[in-house]
Amino acid sequence: xxxxxxxxxxxxxxxxxxxxxAVGNTxxxxxxxxxxxxxxxECSTCxxxxxxxxxxxxxxxxxxxxxxxxxxxxxxxxxxxxxxxxPALSPSSKRFxxxxxxxxxxxxxxxxxxxAQTFPTPSPINLESKxxxxxxxxxxxxxxxxxxxxxxxxxxxxxxxxxxSTTPDIxSTTPDVGPTTPGVGSTGxxxxxxxxxxxxxxxxxxxxxxxxxxxxxFVVKWKKHDNASAxxxxxxxxxxxxxxxxxxxxxxxxxxxxxxxxxWEVTDGPHKGQKKTTPIRDDDYSRAxxxxxxxxxxxxxxxxxxxxxPSIDKDDVIDYSFTAEQMIIDTSDGNKExxxxxPHTATIKGKHPRVYADVPKTL
Amino acid sequence: MATIAExxxxxxxxxxxxxxxxxxxxxxxxxxxxxxxxxGVARSMLQAEARPLIAHGREAVLHLLPWAMAExxxxxxxxxxxxxxxxxxKGDVSYFxxxxxxxxxxxxxKWYEGRS
Numbered sequence: 108x109x110x111x112x113x114x115x116x117x118x119x120x121x122x123x124x125x126x127x128x129a130v131g132n133t134x135x136x137x138x139x140x141x142x143x144x145x146x147x148x149e150c151s152t153c154x155x156x157x158x159x160x161x162x163x164x165x166x167x168x169x170x171x172x173x174x175x176x177x178x179x180x181x182x183x184x185x186x187x188x189x190x191x192x193x194p195a196l197s198p199s200s201k202r203f204x205x206x207x208x209x210x211x212x213x214x215x216x217x218x219x220x221x222x223a224q225t226f227p228t229p230s231p232i233n234l235e236s237k238x239x240x241x242x243x244x245x246x247x248x249x250x251x252x253x254x255x256x257x258x259x260x261x262x263x264x265x266x267x268x269x270x271x272s273t274t275p276d277i278x279s280t281t282p283d284v285g286p287t288t289p290g291v292g293s294t295g296x297x298x299x300x301x302x303x304x305x306x307x308x309x310x311x312x313x314x315x316x317x318x319x320x321x322x323x324x325f326v327v328k329w330k331k332h333d334n335a336s337a338x339x340x341x342x343x344x345x346x347x348x349x350x351x352x353x354x355x356x357x358x359x360x361x362x363x364x365x366x367x368x369x370x371w372e373v374t375d376g377p378h379k380g381q382k383k384t385t386p387i388r389d390d391d392y393s394r395a396x397x398x399x400x401x402x403x404x405x406x407x408x409x410x411x412x413x414x415x416x417p418s419i420d421k422d423d424v425i426d427y428s429f430t431a432e433q434m435i436i437d438t439s440d441g442n443k444e445x446x447x448x449x450p451h452t453a454t455i456k457g458k459h460p461r462v463y464a465d466v467p468k469t470l
Numbered sequence: 471m472a473t474i475a476e477x478x479x480x481x482x483x484x485x486x487x488x489x490x491x492x493x494x495x496x497x498x499x500x501x502x503x504x505x506x507x508x509x510g511v512a513r514s515m516l517q518a519e520a521r522p523l524i525a526h527g528r529e530a531v532l533h534l535l536p537w538a539m540a541e542x543x544x545x546x547x548x549x550x551x552x553x554x555x556x557x558x559x560k561g562d563v564s565y566f567x568x569x570x571x572x573x574x575x576x577x578x579x580k581w582y583e584g585r586s
């Protein structure tokens with residue numbers, strides 16, 4: 108096949124947010140407590156209150172730090188539940204002796220087999236400057252909100268006076284936090300706007316019935332991989348599903364999941380001693396893995412899996428076992444399982460020619 | 471010392487030429503795609519290649535967004551997977567859809583700006 112060079116796509120430019128210049132000699136603003144301050148600064152009283160808010164949030168975090176719930180929660184959930192005036196916390200932030208690096212972040216966080224992320228602990232040298240920077244950021248954030256509010260008030264007053272101008276959109280300075288991503292056994296806060304929401308319902312305004320997911324057909328086929336060879340020991344699983352689409356059913360709320368695990372060991376041969384056990388866990392499959400490019404609005408779903416050991420030696424003696432189950436869940440109904448195949452286990456054992464047991468199998 | 475932008479670029483350049491960060495694992499799983507070099511690669515390998523990008527956290531998001539529009543679906547998947555893991559937000563994407571996931575990219579861009 109011809110060598111292709113992937114050109115780097117253009118950088119997406121993020122528009123800078125303009126901050127209006129001060130009018131006159133000095134910009135005067137009212138602090139939250141009503142005192143006038145110069146150039147948008149805070150009075151000492153409000154500055155102290157801001158510190159109390161920060162300490163309260165951090166104390167809350169530290170109290171829950173070692174609980175299973177906190178260790179299983181994503182950092183994003185913790186951020187989204189803090190006080191609105193809090194500056195954005197860097198994953199490497201370390202304030203007031205609270206080490207956020209110990210908080211693990213993961214996508215399907217409730218399962219021990221999920222890949223967990225930890226963030227590096229920052230250098231102590233930068234700690235003070237980070238603290239000062241974040242305090243300054245909090246002040247800038249509050250000032251920006253006040254300026255935007257002033258513009259809205261000014262535009263509204265103009266409207267009332269018959270100016271007829273459109274009220275400017277303040278916009279949001281807090282990140283949107285969508286609904287929880289649906290997942291089997293997942294308790295985490297990963298968000299999936301749209302896909303994770305409770306049922307889009309009927310487009311027709313006249314219908315109040317919330318549509319559910321429905322399955323017309325769901326088949327999982329296991330077999331020995333077509334390319335299996337002396338150095339390539341793999342299974343092949345093919346998933347096909349057809350979802351219902353009618354007055355009661357919406358295919359976009361049907362989601363696919365696979366729980367899978369394996370255990371293998373090379374007992375003899377050039378790779379002798381290599382082994383690994385992966386407990387059964389959410390394999391992170393979803394409708395996004397549709398290999399035919401179907402969208403969630405489509406009634407069809409097609410995907411596949413190729414588990415195994417594709418780079419072994421012909422003289423390797425292997426003992427490989429793969430177990431998986433597949434589900435269709437209804438994201439409009441609390442991720443209720445509406446169809447399931449398996450669990451099924453298939454093995455590959457020995458030296459070439461190896462024995463592929465429990466395949467082919469159609470579930 | 472390379473910047474995060476340079477590190478991100480290096481990962482995708484290496485993958486585009488068909489090279490992986492370490493020798494191939496004995497075990498693989500998932501569907502398969504083709505890199506621009508024509509070399510086939512399993513989903514598990516692409517996820518492994520994305521892990522150093524994920525480790526950079528928020529700082530990598532802006533540099534990953536252009537690669538989320540890559541023509542090559544394998545390179546695009548690495549960016550999409552990294553963005554999902556970093557942000558915790560899974561957009562309404564289809565990894566095998568030729569059309570770039572514009573809405574998801576916008577969602578991640580807003581996530582990044584919301585944390586500026």
